[in-house]
Amino acid sequence: MESLSPNIFVSNMNETISFYQLLGFTTVMTVPETGADLVWAxxxxxxxxxxxxxxxxxxxxxxxxxxxxxxxxxxxxxxKNIRGFFDEIKDKVTVLKGLEATFYGATEFSIKDNNGYVLTFAEHEA
Structure with a gap:
């Protein structure tokens, strides 16, 4: 195996793309390639x-x-730089759990995306 790329099912593609752009993601490919009625991205x-x-x-x-x-x-x-990323997005998203140090050496926080999925961001100590 070489990689894992989740394919997540969503209700509104345009809202989803906008939300993930807010997190710094860029759109690589869509179907169709142009237009408002996107079915995949x-x-x-x-x-x-x-x-x-x-x-x-x-x-x-x-x-x-x-x-x-x-x-x-x-x-x-x-x-990397979880604190900077958290500060950049915390007022633009729904934060479920703020920055927290874990017993396994990570700093984490969790948010909810526009489809109700939970995203947990983590930075592990070196």
Whole structure:
């Protein structure tokens, strides 16, 4: 195995892209390539790649994909300069848990994205 890139199902692609741009992600590719009715997008920030897709785009092929908003998924994202990143976004997002030192040597905080998913950001001591 070489990498893992989650494909997260969302209700509103444009709102999702805007939210993740706020976190410093850039859009690498979309389907379709242009237009307002996007059904899929790939975004990156450093070595982190996340794909987003609308439910409707796969409803016929994979009807097993369903959920209610939020819950059941937490993305754990490692980064450097966690305090600076937290200060940059804390007033623009829903913070679930502020900066906190863990027993396993990390500093972490958690937010909720526009789809109800939880993102935990962490910086581990060297």
């Amino acid at each position: 790939m975004m990156t920030n450093g070595n982190v790649t996340i794909m987003f897709q609308t439910y409707e785009s796969l409803a016929g092929e994979l009807p097993e994909i369903h959920r209610t908003d939020g819950g059941s998924l937490l993305l754990y994202i490692n980064l």
